[in-house]
Each structure stands twice: as structure tokens, then as C-alpha cells.
Amino acid sequence: MSEMAVHKLSLEPALSALRAAGESTRLRILALLSGRELNVKDLTQILGQSQPRLSRHLKLLSEAGLIERFREGSWVFFRLAEGTPEALLAEAIVAGLDRDDPVLQLDAARATAVQKSRAEAAQNYFKAHAKEWDRIRSLHVAEDQVEQAMIDALGRGPFDLLVDLGTGTGRILELFAGKADRALGFDVSHEMLSYARMKLEGAGLAHAQVRHGDLFHLPLADGEADAVVLHQVLHFLEEPALAIAEASRVLEPGGRLLIVDFAPHELEFLREEQAHRRLGLASEQIGRWCADAGLDLKSHHDLAPAGSGDESKLTVSLWLAEKASVGAAGEKPNSAAKDGAASSVEEAAA
Structure with a gap:
């Protein structure tokens, strides 16, 4: 973290990142990806939006460097970016959000339910072996x-x-x-x-x-x-x-x-x-x-x-x-x- 702190965002990348984050659904996505990894299917269930629309939001956040994606077979997972000045900005944005906001609380509850379902399936596999x-x-x-x-x-x-x-x-x-x-x-x-x-x-x-x-x-x-x-x-x-x-x-x-x-x-x-x-x-x-x-x-x-x-x-x-x-x-x-x-x-x- 100390190594990242000496690197600062110049004006244009900072504006680009802030513009990408400056929309309600994208702010909710950033909050959801703080401390967890979710795929597109997870996010559609949590946010109640169509896959094409969410894919567009994720593309903008990814291009701005605020989140990162990685493939796992046919699935693509997302999480907050790490190790870059944009990642520090993403962390600061999330840290400034009021987690008692009713919308964010509902998102968090739905994320917990989605993760619980995924965990149960994983545990069933583990128990079988x-x-x-x-x-x-x-x-x-x-x-x-x-x-x-x-x-x-x-x-x-x-x-x-x-x-x-x-x-x-x-x-x-x-x-x-x-x-x-x-x-x-x-x-x-x-x-x-x-x-x-x-x-x-x-x-x-x-x-x-x-x-x-x-x-x-x-x-x-x-x-x-x-x-x-x-x-x-x-x-x-x-x-x-x-x-x-x-x-x-x-x-x-x-x-x-x-x-x-x-x-x-x-x-x-x-x-x-x-x-x-x-x-x-x-x-x-x-x-x-x-x-x-x-x-x-x-x-x-x-x-x-x-x-x-x-x-x-x-x-x-x-x-x-x-x-x-x-x-x-x-x-x-x-x-x-x-x-x-x-x-x-x-x-x-x-």
C-alpha cells in the first residue's frame, strides 16, 4: 500500500474514473464488490437488472480501472481493483458510502442470500467427498x-x-x-x-x-x-x-x-x-x-x-x-x- 500511495492520478484519468462511478447502479456495484467476488449472474439477481445493462455498467467501471475481471471457465467474476491509483480511488468512494442507506442494505442482504446459496452447493460437493x-x-x-x-x-x-x-x-x-x-x-x-x-x-x-x-x-x-x-x-x-x-x-x-x-x-x-x-x-x-x-x-x-x-x-x-x-x-x-x-x-x- 505504501508503494501505491506515492503514485497519483493525473486529472484526466481521475475525471474518467469519477464519471464511471457517478451513477447509482455503478455505485451500488462498487459497494457490492468491496470484500467479495461476484459474477454477472450474481449481480443480476442482487440488483434485479438485465444482463446486458449490467454488462454495460461493468464494462465502464472496468475500463476506468475501478474494478477488475477474471475468468473462471465460462464465468467471469469481478472484484474491486487492487494495486493501482484507481484502486485507491475505488476504495475511497466505497468508504465514503453510508452502509445504512436502505438501498445498500437491501443489496447487501441479497448478496448474502446469493452467496449462501452458492456456499450450500459448494458444501454439498465437499460433503460428498x-x-x-x-x-x-x-x-x-x-x-x-x-x-x-x-x-x-x-x-x-x-x-x-x-x-x-x-x-x-x-x-x-x-x-x-x-x-x-x-x-x-x-x-x-x-x-x-x-x-x-x-x-x-x-x-x-x-x-x-x-x-x-x-x-x-x-x-x-x-x-x-x-x-x-x-x-x-x-x-x-x-x-x-x-x-x-x-x-x-x-x-x-x-x-x-x-x-x-x-x-x-x-x-x-x-x-x-x-x-x-x-x-x-x-x-x-x-x-x-x-x-x-x-x-x-x-x-x-x-x-x-x-x-x-x-x-x-x-x-x-x-x-x-x-x-x-x-x-x-x-x-x-x-x-x-x-x-x-x-x-x-x-x-x-x-
């Missing part, structure tokens, strides 16, 4: 032990941008929200994204957001993040090395990658019933994949369950890697990461 996840959790140490080990491994922060790949329920974003100025989770499941969004909004974590995205092709610039987490994701993937390479690409030099997954095991039912592609991951393989991606493996820690000799139990492993600095020739070490990662996949399959 809860037994499967509970069974897996019963095979390893308690989640609070795993989470504390993750916090200890990744460090205090604060992180400018923490990225969680395969975010699922958004729990990792919740866990690290207090250590990040911004937290962003990606997943390909619309149901899980709905559930995660409901949880994050309910917790008041406006700076923690989820997006639909392929973890092999992230919509992030090179070096944009300073922390990335891959929690219980790699064992589902055909090519985990490529996911590590992509995580390395978006990390800045010195940025950290935390991988949490299972150590090698023999529980075949996880492959047959839970779609686990790999029965755990060996530390040596993780080390090779990290090296190929320009990452230095800094630490490896195992959390074995009580009675660790029991082959029906799972050991949770944590690996912390750090993005290598730019080489002497000025070339980033992960420039050939994907080629190296692909060769490592072939090694693992051999």
Missing part, C-alpha cells in the same frame, strides 16, 4: 502437526505474493494468509474453487483469492511470487517435474517452494480408488526435479505416524527449495527447466 479425504487423513499424522511443520519450514515471511497450486479447499491460503500481503490459489475444479471462495470470504481474507488455472501454465509473470506451495498435489500428476518447473518460473530469485507430499508407500488402493498416480515420492527424485528447475533443495523432513513400521500408514514429507540467483551470464537458471523436467519424468518412469 469428505469421507474419502477423512480416510486418507486417518492414515498419517494429524493435520495440525503437518500445518505447523509447514509454517516452520516456509518461515515467517512476510511474503509479497504467496501462491498455492492445487488449492482445493483453500486451507493453505488460510494457513498462510497472516504471513502474506497477497495470497493466490489455483485449481481446476470449479466446485472446490466455490468452496474455497466461500471459506475465504467468510474468514474476511480479502487479500487471499482463488482462481481457475492450470498449474502447468500459470497466468503469472516470471519471478512474480516469492513463495509457492505444492501441498498434496504431485502424487496426482503424470508429470510432477513440470509442475515444479512452472513453480520455479514464477518464483523470484531467492523465492521459496514448499512441497508437501507422501513418502514412498505400498498402499495400492490409493491408486485404484483415489486416482493417485504415484505411490509417494522419493526425496532423491524431488531433488533432481528441483535441480533441473533451477532450485536448490534446502531441507527435507519426514513426519512419520506413530508405529512408523506399520505399512498401512503414510509418512508425510516436506521439502523446502529455494530459487537460485541469476547466473553470472545473466541467464535465469530455470530457462531450460521444462526440458530438464521432461527428461526427469522419463527417468522416473524408467
Whole structure:
């Protein structure tokens, strides 16, 4: 926020933004998007206006830089803009509105009802799969032990941008929200994204957001993040090395990658019933994949369950890697990461 404060709007962009906001429906939209993400269908239900009319309002607000849009499959979501002088102006406009105004109160009540309906659908999906996840959790140490080990491994922060790949329920974003100025989770499941969004909004974590995205092709610039987490994701993937390479690409030099997954095991039912592609991951393989991606493996820690000799139990492993600095020739070490990662996949399959 301090970095944004030194940038000011010149007269014409300021007038453009104020003109865009200077209409009753558009002011109501700004108020609704404060602290929440809504799509066009949500807004039509809340405001009782046609989609073409609302789309026009949203286009004007977006062009003026007061709101931003992002696509999630066939849906487009909107939220207040962030990180720009126009975003500061949008926040100031919303802050100056009287939330006791009857129109705004009715809008807020309708928004709560819409979000409740969306949350119920997401919770139904979560409940339908809860037994499967509970069974897996019963095979390893308690989640609070795993989470504390993750916090200890990744460090205090604060992180400018923490990225969680395969975010699922958004729990990792919740866990690290207090250590990040911004937290962003990606997943390909619309149901899980709905559930995660409901949880994050309910917790008041406006700076923690989820997006639909392929973890092999992230919509992030090179070096944009300073922390990335891959929690219980790699064992589902055909090519985990490529996911590590992509995580390395978006990390800045010195940025950290935390991988949490299972150590090698023999529980075949996880492959047959839970779609686990790999029965755990060996530390040596993780080390090779990290090296190929320009990452230095800094630490490896195992959390074995009580009675660790029991082959029906799972050991949770944590690996912390750090993005290598730019080489002497000025070339980033992960420039050939994907080629190296692909060769490592072939090694693992051999």
C-alpha cells in the first residue's frame, strides 16, 4: 500500500474514473464488490437488472480501472481493483458510502442470500467427498502437526505474493494468509474453487483469492511470487517435474517452494480408488526435479505416524527449495527447466 500511495492520478484519468462511478447502479456495484467476488449472474439477481445493462455498467467501471475481471471457465467474476491509483480511488468512494442507506442494505442482504446459496452447493460437493479425504487423513499424522511443520519450514515471511497450486479447499491460503500481503490459489475444479471462495470470504481474507488455472501454465509473470506451495498435489500428476518447473518460473530469485507430499508407500488402493498416480515420492527424485528447475533443495523432513513400521500408514514429507540467483551470464537458471523436467519424468518412469 505504501508503494501505491506515492503514485497519483493525473486529472484526466481521475475525471474518467469519477464519471464511471457517478451513477447509482455503478455505485451500488462498487459497494457490492468491496470484500467479495461476484459474477454477472450474481449481480443480476442482487440488483434485479438485465444482463446486458449490467454488462454495460461493468464494462465502464472496468475500463476506468475501478474494478477488475477474471475468468473462471465460462464465468467471469469481478472484484474491486487492487494495486493501482484507481484502486485507491475505488476504495475511497466505497468508504465514503453510508452502509445504512436502505438501498445498500437491501443489496447487501441479497448478496448474502446469493452467496449462501452458492456456499450450500459448494458444501454439498465437499460433503460428498469428505469421507474419502477423512480416510486418507486417518492414515498419517494429524493435520495440525503437518500445518505447523509447514509454517516452520516456509518461515515467517512476510511474503509479497504467496501462491498455492492445487488449492482445493483453500486451507493453505488460510494457513498462510497472516504471513502474506497477497495470497493466490489455483485449481481446476470449479466446485472446490466455490468452496474455497466461500471459506475465504467468510474468514474476511480479502487479500487471499482463488482462481481457475492450470498449474502447468500459470497466468503469472516470471519471478512474480516469492513463495509457492505444492501441498498434496504431485502424487496426482503424470508429470510432477513440470509442475515444479512452472513453480520455479514464477518464483523470484531467492523465492521459496514448499512441497508437501507422501513418502514412498505400498498402499495400492490409493491408486485404484483415489486416482493417485504415484505411490509417494522419493526425496532423491524431488531433488533432481528441483535441480533441473533451477532450485536448490534446502531441507527435507519426514513426519512419520506413530508405529512408523506399520505399512498401512503414510509418512508425510516436506521439502523446502529455494530459487537460485541469476547466473553470472545473466541467464535465469530455470530457462531450460521444462526440458530438464521432461527428461526427469522419463527417468522416473524408467
